[in-house]
Amino acid sequence: MSPEALPSEELRKRAEGLVPLIRSHTAWSEEHRRPHDEVVEALAASGLTDLRRPRHYGGYETSARTLVDVISVLTQGDGSTAWNTGVWAIGDWMAGNFPDHVQDEVFATPHTRICVVLSPTAAATAAPGGLVVNGRWQFMSGAHHSHWQVVIAMAPAPDGSQWPVAALVPMSELEIVDDWHTTGLVGTGSVTTVADDVFVPQDRVLPMVAILQSQYASERNATSAVFNTPMIPTGAAGFIGVAIGLAQAARDEFLLRLPGRKITYTGYEQQSDAPVTHFQVAEASLLVDEAEFHAYRMADLLDDKGVSGEPWKLDERMRNRGWLGRVVQQSKAAVDLLAAASGGSSLYRSVPIQRIQRDIQAFSLHALMHPNTNFELYGRGLSGLEPNTMYL
Template sequence: MTNDQDAAAVLKAVRDIVPRLRENGHKAEDARWIPDENVELLDKAGVFQLATPARFGGLDLPLADQFEILAEIARGCGSTGWVAMAWVSTAWLATQYPDKAQEEIFANPSVRISGGFSPTGTVERTEGGYNLNGTWRFNSGCRGAHWDLLGVTLEEPDGQHRELYVIVPMSELSIADDWHVSAAAATGSSSTTANDVFVPAHRVIDAGDALFGLTGDRSNTGATGRNYGLIGFVMTESVASYVGMARAAYELFVSKVGGKPIAYTPWEDQAEHPLTQLKVSLAANKIAAAEALVARWITLLQQRADAGEQPTVEEKATGRGQCGYAIQLAKEAVEELQSVSSGSAIMRNSPFQRFFRDIEGLALHGMMTPNSNLEVHGRVELGLDPNTYLL
C-alpha cells in the first residue's frame, strides 16, 4: 500500500474506536493509567508503527498524517492521545540513533518509547559504554513503554558538561507511584529511576546533535522527507493532542445543548440563546484557526525535510510561536464552551469535564505552554536572539 492508503486505514481504525476510548475515560482516570484495552486497540490500528522506519516494517508516515491520527486519538481520550503522542514522537527520535541501536529498538515495529528529556540524570564512561544514574519526572506513558529515552549530563575530563540522550529498556528502570494530579491523570506520567544501569555506546547520542539535525547521516535522514528536526517534530505532534481534545469538547457540547433549558431562566432551549451561539462560533473558529496555524507549520517542515534541509533559526522560532498559539486557541475554545455549560458539566461521568481539565493541565507543560513559545517567536520578530537552543 502507499503512504496515503496506510494513513487512511489507520485513521479509519482509530476513528472507529473513539467511542470506546471515550467510554474508558472515567476508568482510566481512576486507575491513573490508560486501560490495557486502549493500548491493544491502538496497537491493532497500527498507531505504534506511525514513525517506525519502513525498513523495519513500520508505516513511516509523513508528519501531517501522524498529526491527524494522533488528534483523533485525543478526540476519544485526552490522556490516551497524550500517551500515544509520547510513544510515537519518541520512536521518531530513536531513528536518529546508530543502526545497531535501531535494530534492537525496532525489532518490534510496533514499539512504544517514553522519554524524559530534561537532563536530570548523569552518565560516566565505562568499558563499552556508560553507567547511568538518575531520576526523570513527568515520564508520560512509562508504565506501558518498552524503552525509555532519557536526558543526561556527562562530565568530561576538562570539567565541561555535555548533554546526551540515552535509550534503555524500561525493564531496567524502576517506576515510582507518584502520579497524583488533577489533570491528565491517566497518562501515568510517573518518575523513572536508574541505579547503575549499563548503557552500551551505540545507544547514546549527543543531545545537541539531535536538536540540530546533525545525527542525520546515520539513517532515515537526508532528503528522505522524514528528518523534521527534534523540537519541531515533537511540538507538532504534541499540538495534535490539544486540537483533538478541543474537537471532542466541541462535539460533546453541541450534541447536548439543543432542547436543553437554561436553569432559573425562561429559556427552554439553550441553543436559541445568543450567548450560546456566540460561544459556539468562537470555539469553532478558534479550533479552525489552531488547525490552520499548525498545518502551515507542518507544510514548511515537510518542504524542508523533502529537500534534506533544516528550517532556519527564524523559521524554527516562528514554528514554536505558531504551535504555542495553536495550543492557546485550542484551550480557549474549550474554555468558551465551559463558560456556558450547566452545572452537570462538572459531574465525573461527563466526558466534557475531563477534556476541560486535561487541556488546562497539559497547557502548563514546560515545553508547550503558550507564553514561553510566544516569547521565543516575539524575540525573533523583534530582531533579537531567540534566547534558547531548543529550536
C-alpha cells in the same frame, strides 16, 4: 517515498474505529491513572503505535500532517490516550536517529513503544564501553506500557565539561515510581522513572547537541523525509493534534448536549434559543478553526522541508514555536468558553467536557507547549534578538 504516499486515510479510519473502545475505558483510566491494557493492545494491533516507526521495521513513517490527523481523532476518545500515542511516535522517531545496529535491537520487538522526556535530570559518569547513569525523570508518559525509554542525563563532554546526552535504556532496567496524582491528563500514567547505576553502552548514547542540530547517526534513515527534520518541530507535531483534538471534542460534546437543555433561572427553556449561546458556539468554532490553521501549517512546513531537504532557518524555527503557542492558546480558549457555557450539570464526571477542560489545562502547562514561553521566544526573534534556548 514522500510522506504524502503513506496510507493517511487508512490510519485515520483505524483511529476512528478505536474511539468507542477508548471512550469505554476513560473512567477506568482516570481511576487507575494509566491507560487500560486493552486500549494499548488495540492501538498496537491497529498499527497506531507504529506511526513513526521506521518503514524498514514495519512502521509507517507518517507525515506530520497525518500524525496531527490521527492524534486529533484519537483525542475524540480520550486526550490521555492520544497524548501517549504522540509520545510513542516521538520516541520511535528519536530511536530512528541512533546507529542502525542499535535500531536493530530496539525495534526487534513488534510494536516497540518508547517513552521520552527531554529534561536532563540525571547524571552519567564514564565507564569502560559506555556510561553509568543515576537519576530520575518525572512526567514519563506511557512508561507502564513502554519497552524502552530515551533518558536524558548530564555526562562528560570531550572538553571535560558537562553536556546533556540522550541514551536508550530498556524499561526493565529502570524503576517506576507510581506518583502520578494530577488533575489533568490523568490517564497518561506519567510516572517517575529511576535509574540506579544503570550501564548504557556507548553505541546507545548520542549528544543532545548533535540531535538538536540534526546531526543524526543513522545511515538507513538519512534520506528519509520523516527523519530528515529537526527534533523540536518534529516533537511539537506529535502533540498539536491533542490540542486541536481537545478543542474539537469540546465543541462536539457541547453541541451534542445542547438540544433540550435550558438555562436555569432564566426564561430560556431552550439554551439553543439564547443569543449568548449563538455567540459562544460561533466564537468557539472560530477559535478551533484558527488552532487548526496554525497546526496544519506547522505540519506542512515540517513535511515540505523534510521532502526538499532544505535547511531550517533560525527565524523559521522561532516562528514555528510562535505558531505552537497560538495552537495551544486558541484550543484552550475554545474549551474554556464551551465549558463555561455547559452549566452545572457538566461538573459530573460522566460528562466528558469537564475532563477535556482539565486535560487542556494540563497540556497548556507543559514546558514546551506553554503559550507565554513560545510567544516570548518568537518575540525575541521579531525584535532582532538571539534565542535564549537551544530547544528550537
